[in-house]
Amino acid sequence: MLHGYSQNANIFSKRMAAVRKSMAKDDVEFVFVDAPVVLQPADIPSNWGVPLEALGAGEASAAEEDPSLTPRGWWRANPDREIVAGLDESIALLRDMLKKDRYVGIFGFSQGAAMAAIVSALLEKPEVHPPFLVDGKAPHPPLSFCVAVSGFRPTGALCAALFTPSYSTPTLHILGKGDIIVVEERSQGLINVSSNKRVLVHDGGHFVPLKSSWRNFFKEYFLKPSWDVPTPSGAVSNSASDDMPTT
Numbered sequence: 499m500l501h502g503y504s505q506n507a508n509i510f511s512k513r514m515a516a517v518r519k520s521m522a523k524d525d526v527e528f529v530f531v532d533a534p535v536v537l538q539p540a541d542i543p544s545n546w547g548v549p550l551e552a553l554g555a556g557e558a559s560a561a562e563e564d565p566s567l568t569p570r571g572w573w574r575a576n577p578d579r580e581i582v583a584g585l586d587e588s589i590a591l592l593r594d595m596l597k598k599d600r601y602v603g604i605f606g607f608s609q610g611a612a613m614a615a616i617v618s619a620l621l622e623k624p625e626v627h628p629p630f631l632v633d634g635k636a637p638h639p640p641l642s643f644c645v646a647v648s649g650f651r652p653t654g655a656l657c658a659a660l661f662t663p664s665y666s667t668p669t670l671h672i673l674g675k676g677d678i679i680v681v682e683e684r685s686q687g688l689i690n691v692s693s694n695k696r697v698l699v700h701d702g703g704h705f706v707p708l709k710s711s712w713r714n715f716f717k718e719y720f721l722k723p724s725w726d727v728p729t730p731s732g733a734v735s736n737s738a739s740d741d742m743p744t745t
Contacts, residue, residue: 499530500610504569507532516708517716533570535584572613581654596638603643611649618644619665626659643723644669647706648680651687661691671697679704697736
């Protein structure tokens with residue numbers, strides 16, 4: 499579970515509490531990961547006119563008194579959204595996790611969704627980034643699914659290589675109709691390079707939808723990832739690929 503920019507594992511875990519509780523009796527483990535890049539005050543979007551609340555990180559604080567509120571990111575980017583630092587560290591962190599344990603899928607929100615897509619593509623094309631290799635091969639088999647909520651296609655040479663022409667991990671793209679942080683046009687860049695996809699749009703903004711219909715949807719999807727899981731009430735299905743196994 500990869501949190502968004504300015505969040506951290508603790509904050510995102512609390513955001514997803516309703517889903518976790520709904521699956522408390524199921525054989526599913528949620529692993530929330532702290533991104534390695536600790537954000538400084540100058541990195542915080544509130545200094546750019548974007549409130550932390552809009553990013554789902556209203557409780558985050560750069561103060562050192564409470565590490566559980568430390569804002570983090572998977573990389574730093576410049577005003578042109580070009581990755582300038584941190585991506586290599588994030589890839590190394592996730593490589594080491596993948597080397598130690600086995601995971602069925604990956605779930606990310608916002609910048610975490612972009613990171614989830616990077617990891618999914620890296621497991622398909624590990625040779626594109628040699629530091630990701632372990633004993634000359636990928637540290638983990640390709641994932642069964644990727645969920646990208648308010649995701650976008652990151653820029654840079656590595657990402658261009660990973661996403662050209664596309665990646666094939668079954669990816670559920672979830673967009674917010676009222677999202678003004680990652681607008682639909684920006685998410686479309688990631689959708690376009692996802693060759694095996696389903697796209698759902700909720701009527702909210704920049705957050706993981708957690709109404710009861712969505713909680714039920716996530717529960718069913720996590721237990722048996724398939725495009726056959728019915729669309730949550732109130733959501734719109736924009737497009738789907740029927741390449742994903744339904745058994």
